[in-house]
Amino acid sequence: MKKQKVSSAVIRRLPRYYRHLTDLYLAGVVRISSSALGKSMNLTASQIRQDLSCFGEFGQQGYGYNVESLRDEIAEILGMNQKHTAVILGVGNLGRALMENFHFDRSGFTLTAAFDVDPNLIGKSVSDVQVHPVEELERYLRETSVSVGVLTVPRAAAAPMSERLVAGGVKGIWNFTNAELDMGRSGVVVENVHFADSLLALSYMISEAP
Amino acid sequence: MKKQKVSSAVIRRLPRYYRHLTDLYLAGVVRISSSALGKSMNLTASQIRQDLSCFGEFGQQGYGYNVESLRDEIAEILGMNQKHTAVILGVGNLGRALMENFHFDRSGFTLTAAFDVDPNLIGKSVSDVQVHPVEELERYLRETSVSVGVLTVPRAAAAPMSERLVAGGVKGIWNFTNAELDMGRSGVVVENVHFADSLLALSYMISEAP
DNA sequence: TAGATTGTTAATCGATTAACAATC
DNA sequence: TAGATTGTTAATCGATTAACAATC
Numbered sequence: 001m002k003k004q005k006v007s008s009a010v011i012r013r014l015p016r017y018y019r020h021l022t023d024l025y026l027a028g029v030v031r032i033s034s035s036a037l038g039k040s041m042n043l044t045a046s047q048i049r050q051d052l053s054c055f056g057e058f059g060q061q062g063y064g065y066n067v068e069s070l071r072d073e074i075a076e077i078l079g080m081n082q083k084h085t086a087v088i089l090g091v092g093n094l095g096r097a098l099m100e101n102f103h104f105d106r107s108g109f110t111l112t113a114a115f116d117v118d119p120n121l122i123g124k125s126v127s128d129v130q131v132h133p134v135e136e137l138e139r140y141l142r143e144t145s146v147s148v149g150v151l152t153v154p155r156a157a158a159a160p161m162s163e164r165l166v167a168g169g170v171k172g173i174w175n176f177t178n179a180e181l182d183m184g185r186s187g188v189v190v191e192n193v194h195f196a197d198s199l200l201a202l203s204y205m206i207s208e209a210p
Numbered sequence: 211m212k213k214q215k216v217s218s219a220v221i222r223r224l225p226r227y228y229r230h231l232t233d234l235y236l237a238g239v240v241r242i243s244s245s246a247l248g249k250s251m252n253l254t255a256s257q258i259r260q261d262l263s264c265f266g267e268f269g270q271q272g273y274g275y276n277v278e279s280l281r282d283e284i285a286e287i288l289g290m291n292q293k294h295t296a297v298i299l300g301v302g303n304l305g306r307a308l309m310e311n312f313h314f315d316r317s318g319f320t321l322t323a324a325f326d327v328d329p330n331l332i333g334k335s336v337s338d339v340q341v342h343p344v345e346e347l348e349r350y351l352r353e354t355s356v357s358v359g360v361l362t363v364p365r366a367a368a369a370p371m372s373e374r375l376v377a378g379g380v381k382g383i384w385n386f387t388n389a390e391l392d393m394g395r396s397g398v399v400v401e402n403v404h405f406a407d408s409l410l411a412l413s414y415m416i417s418e419a420p
Numbered sequence: 421t422a423g424a425t426t427g428t429t430a431a432t433c434g435a436t437t438a439a440c441a442a443t444c
Numbered sequence: 445t446a447g448a449t450t451g452t453t454a455a456t457c458g459a460t461t462a463a464c465a466a467t468c
Contacts (some may be wrong), residue, residue, distance in 0.1 A: 007458080007459070009458095009459070009460095010459095011411055011414055011415070012407075012411060014410070014411070014414060015404070015406065015407035015408075015410035015411060016407060018410065019388065019390070019404075019406070019407070020390070033424080033425060033426090034425075034426075035425085044460075044461060044462090045425090045461095046460070046461050046462065046463095047459090047460060047461075049425095049426070049427065049428085050427090050428085050459090050460075050461085052427090053427060053428070057426085057427065059425075059426050059427080060425080060426070060467090060468060061424075061425050061426040061427085061466070061467045061468045062423070062424045062425050062426075062467070062468040063424080063425070063426085063468065064424085064425065064426080065426095077414070078410050078413050078414045078417070079413040079414055079416065079417025079418075080410070080413060082413075082417055084413060084416070084417075092307075092311065093303070093306060093307035093310050093311050094307040094311055096303060096307070097302075097303035097304040097306070097307040098405075100303050101302065101303050101304055102405055102406075103406075104409075106406065107406050107409045107410050107413060108413060109409065109413070147416060148409075148412065148416065171416035172412045172413075172415065172416040174408070174409060174412055178229065180229070180230070189412060189415040189416055191408055191409070191411060191412035191415070193403070193405070193408055194225070194229075195308075195312055195403070196225065196229070196312075196313075196316065196317050197222075197225035197226060197229070198225075198384070198401055198403055199314075199317045199319065199358075199384060199401070200224070200225035200228065200288050200290070200317050201221055201222060201224070201225060201401060202358060202382045202384055202399060202401035203288050203289040203290060203292075203294060203317060203318060203319070203382075204221055204224060204287070204288045204289055205221070205382065205399040205401070206289065206294070206357060206358065206381035206382040206399055207288070207289025207292055207294075208289075217434080217435070219434095219435070219436095220435095243448080243449060243450090244449075244450075245449085254436075254437060254438090255437095255449090256436070256437050256438065256439095257435090257436060257437075259449095259450070259451065259452085260435090260436075260437085260451090260452085262451090263451060263452070267450085267451065269449075269450050269451080270443090270444060270449080270450070271442070271443045271444045271448075271449050271450040271451085272443070272444040272447070272448045272449050272450075273444065273448080273449070273450085274448085274449065274450080275450090423468105424467100424468090425466105425467090425468085426465105426466085426467080426468085427464105427465100427466085427467105428463100428464090428465095428466100429462105429463085429464085429465100430461105430462085430463080430464100431460105431461080431462070431463090432459100432460080432461070432462085433458105433459085433460070433461080434457105434458090434459080434460085435456100435457085435458080435459090436455105436456080436457070436458085437454105437455080437456070437457080438453105438454085438455070438456085439452100439453085439454080439455090440451105440452090440453090440454100441450105441451100441452095441453100442449105442450085442451085442452100443448100443449090443450080443451105444447105444448090444449085444450085
């Protein structure tokens with residue numbers, strides 16, 4: 001086991017490994033070699049072995065990797081067993097879509113509360129998660145350990161809300177607004193889901209085509 | 211103007227440039243140097259100049275870049291003026307959230323139709339876009355030029371739907387399902403929005419923290 | 421055992437950064 | 445003009461690929 005810094009390119013591939021290994025596992029595949037996995041994921045066998053070597057030795061010469069145990073190892077590496085919690089800020093369409101459709105638990109998270117300003121929503125539950133008035137955010141964060149704040153508020157509310165989350169001690173922010181959040185020296189990690197950036201990248205790629 | 215291949219790292223930064231320049235423009239900033247832009251985006255001035263040089267010469271020595279015209283140039287590069295069109299497949303929570311909240315037009319797209327299997331939705335309109343029965347997809351694609359199909363269907367429907375989109379001649383697929391689509395030799399571009407991958411990357415980053 | 425496949429070291433490739441002449 | 449800042453070429457850094465001894 002090494003303790004070198006893991007590059008962000010590797011980090012981005014880990015969830016893909018996890019997803020593919022889960023699919024293989026569910027399909028009943030017991031073992032797989034780096035070259036077979038590489039073929040199915042469009043990576044080189046070398047890259048896969050190199051990536052995994054950042055975290056330990058999970059394979060066996062002449063055999064390859066056990067699908068289930070490699071999947072479990074990667075889950076562990078990703079922190080999926082750490083009982084992370086999340087709260088969601090903003091129960092508009094997108095917030096509700098995440099609450100109703102996204103399986104936080106499959107990523108090792110428990111969604112424990114939602115917050116909104118709309119009096120019509122407060123007190124209601126969405127997918128068994130209660131909507132609180134946003135004024136109660138600070139108290140909630142004080143009384144409950146929350147790993148991640150999910151930002152699905154309007155753009156204008158993104159900066160102030162992120163500051164309140166940081167002050168409340170969250171470790172990460174999952175940002176669905178198209179605001180660029182500045183975490184300064186807080187150490188809080190921001191993961192952006194910028195829909196527009198994604199669509200524009202696609203726009204570029206289809207515009208280039210011959 | 212060069213005609214070298216543009217790396218995917220550069221392509222991914224283009225929408226960010228566009229977003230930052232738009233913010234600057236709306237804030238009334240007229241000109242900016244690569245070093246000032248770099249500071250605000252956490253990039254080196256060198257990298258910005260190197261990136262832009264893939265597409266042409268947009269600055270002026272001793273002055274920097276005109277914010278508005280650089281923004282417009284990048285919009286052009288991204289294909290935002292090409293009157294791209296999109297249809298959305300699957301009007302569940304996520305599909306509806308995109309239809310109601312995401313401004314396709316701000317990325318240069320027009321959302322022209324939605325498709326679903328649910329008889330209760332068919333015929334209705336969401337944000338002025340009509341929901342059609344999915345059986346009509348082929349006819350619609352034949353009669354209308356559609357650039358991109360937005361996949362917000364359940365995972366199991368992702369593969370067959372993507373095949374129908376490809377057969378119908380779309381140029382790109384914006385995939386919100388966690389299925390990994392294989393476009394084979396079709397030349398159709400897939401842009402994935404994998405929520406779970408994104409959250410797992412965040413999970414890794416907060417788990418590493420000291 | 422022989423064949424397969426790992427983990428790791430070395431080689432290559434590509435992307436980022438630095439430097440600087442050109443010039444507004 | 446002098447100062448600022450570009451576009452581009454060269455230097456550096458990091459990530460990917462190839463090669464191979466170790467070994468199941």
